[in-house]
Amino acid sequence: MAKIAICDDGPDVFVNVDDRVYFAIDPAHARDVADALIAKAAVADEYRQASRIIEDQAILIQYGIHVGLTDNKAMLREAHKVAAGKIGGIKQDVVLGKPRINHT
Numbered sequence: 001m002a003k004i005a006i007c008d009d010g011p012d013v014f015v016n017v018d019d020r021v022y023f024a025i026d027p028a029h030a031r032d033v034a035d036a037l038i039a040k041a042a043v044a045d046e047y048r049q050a051s052r053i054i055e056d057q058a059i060l061i062q063y064g065i066h067v068g069l070t071d072n073k074a075m076l077r078e079a080h081k082v083a084a085g086k087i088g089g090i091k092q093d094v095v096l097g098k099p100r101i102n103h104t
Contacts, residue, residue, distance in 0.1 A: 050075055058082035 005016040013030040015022045025033065046053065057069045057079035070076060 046070060046072060046075075054079045054082060058086065062086065 002017050003019065005019075007014045007016060011026070012024045013027060014024050053069050054075055057076065060067055060069070061079060061083040068076070
Protein backbone atom coordinates (compact mmCIF):
# COMPACT_ATOMS: atom_id res chain seq x y z
CA MET A 1 0.00 0.00 0.00
CA ALA A 2 1.25 3.47 -0.83
CA LYS A 3 2.43 5.79 1.92
CA ILE A 4 0.39 9.01 1.72
CA ALA A 5 1.26 12.20 3.59
CA ILE A 6 -0.43 15.60 3.61
CA CYS A 7 2.00 18.47 4.15
CA ASP A 8 1.91 22.24 4.15
CA ASP A 9 4.71 24.46 3.02
CA GLY A 10 3.98 28.14 2.77
CA PRO A 11 0.75 28.98 0.94
CA ASP A 12 0.08 25.50 -0.50
CA VAL A 13 -0.96 22.05 0.69
CA PHE A 14 0.98 19.12 -0.76
CA VAL A 15 -0.13 15.52 -1.12
CA ASN A 16 2.88 13.24 -1.12
CA VAL A 17 2.71 9.62 -2.23
CA ASP A 18 5.67 7.40 -1.38
CA ASP A 19 7.69 10.47 -0.35
CA ARG A 20 7.17 12.22 -3.71
CA VAL A 21 4.94 15.24 -4.31
CA TYR A 22 1.85 13.94 -6.06
CA PHE A 23 0.12 17.31 -6.30
CA ALA A 24 -0.03 20.75 -4.69
CA ILE A 25 -3.29 22.53 -4.00
CA ASP A 26 -4.33 25.87 -2.53
CA PRO A 27 -5.96 25.82 0.94
CA ALA A 28 -9.51 26.60 -0.28
CA HIS A 29 -9.49 23.68 -2.71
CA ALA A 30 -7.86 21.47 -0.08
CA ARG A 31 -10.84 22.14 2.22
CA ASP A 32 -13.23 21.29 -0.63
CA VAL A 33 -11.39 18.00 -1.22
CA ALA A 34 -11.45 17.25 2.52
CA ASP A 35 -15.22 17.90 2.69
CA ALA A 36 -15.79 15.61 -0.30
CA LEU A 37 -13.65 12.86 1.26
CA ILE A 38 -15.59 13.10 4.53
CA ALA A 39 -18.92 12.88 2.69
CA LYS A 40 -17.83 9.85 0.64
CA ALA A 41 -16.40 8.16 3.75
CA ALA A 42 -19.79 8.56 5.48
CA VAL A 43 -21.54 6.88 2.53
CA ALA A 44 -18.97 4.07 2.51
CA ASP A 45 -19.44 3.55 6.27
CA GLU A 46 -23.20 3.33 5.75
CA TYR A 47 -22.74 0.59 3.13
CA ARG A 48 -20.37 -1.33 5.43
CA GLN A 49 -23.06 -1.29 8.12
CA ALA A 50 -25.96 -1.90 5.74
CA SER A 51 -27.15 -5.19 7.24
CA ARG A 52 -27.31 -3.74 10.77
CA ILE A 53 -29.02 -0.56 9.56
CA ILE A 54 -31.60 -2.57 7.59
CA GLU A 55 -32.32 -4.87 10.53
CA ASP A 56 -32.64 -1.97 13.00
CA GLN A 57 -34.82 0.00 10.57
CA ALA A 58 -37.07 -3.06 10.11
CA ILE A 59 -37.61 -3.27 13.87
CA LEU A 60 -38.57 0.41 13.99
CA ILE A 61 -40.97 -0.08 11.08
CA GLN A 62 -42.61 -3.05 12.82
CA TYR A 63 -43.26 -0.97 15.90
CA GLY A 64 -44.59 1.94 13.90
CA ILE A 65 -41.73 4.22 14.91
CA HIS A 66 -41.20 6.61 12.03
CA VAL A 67 -37.53 7.41 12.49
CA GLY A 68 -35.25 6.95 9.50
CA LEU A 69 -31.82 5.51 10.21
CA THR A 70 -30.79 6.13 6.60
CA ASP A 71 -31.73 8.19 3.59
CA ASN A 72 -30.66 5.39 1.27
CA LYS A 73 -33.81 4.39 -0.63
CA ALA A 74 -32.54 0.89 -1.43
CA MET A 75 -31.82 0.19 2.24
CA LEU A 76 -35.23 1.54 3.25
CA ARG A 77 -36.96 -0.68 0.66
CA GLU A 78 -35.05 -3.69 1.99
CA ALA A 79 -35.96 -2.77 5.58
CA HIS A 80 -39.64 -2.68 4.60
CA LYS A 81 -39.29 -6.14 3.01
CA VAL A 82 -37.57 -7.48 6.13
CA ALA A 83 -40.22 -5.93 8.38
CA ALA A 84 -43.04 -7.38 6.27
CA GLY A 85 -41.45 -10.83 6.44
CA LYS A 86 -41.16 -10.69 10.22
CA ILE A 87 -44.67 -9.60 11.16
CA GLY A 88 -45.33 -11.40 14.39
CA GLY A 89 -41.68 -12.41 14.63
CA ILE A 90 -41.02 -10.13 17.59
CA LYS A 91 -42.79 -10.82 20.84
CA GLN A 92 -45.29 -8.09 21.56
CA ASP A 93 -44.38 -7.93 25.25
CA VAL A 94 -40.83 -6.74 24.55
CA VAL A 95 -40.10 -3.58 26.49
CA LEU A 96 -38.16 -1.06 24.42
CA GLY A 97 -37.77 1.50 27.16
CA LYS A 98 -38.95 2.37 30.61
CA PRO A 99 -40.59 5.72 31.20
CA ARG A 100 -39.15 7.67 34.09
CA ILE A 101 -41.07 10.21 36.09
CA ASN A 102 -39.11 12.78 38.01
CA HIS A 103 -40.77 14.27 41.08
CA THR A 104 -39.37 17.71 41.80
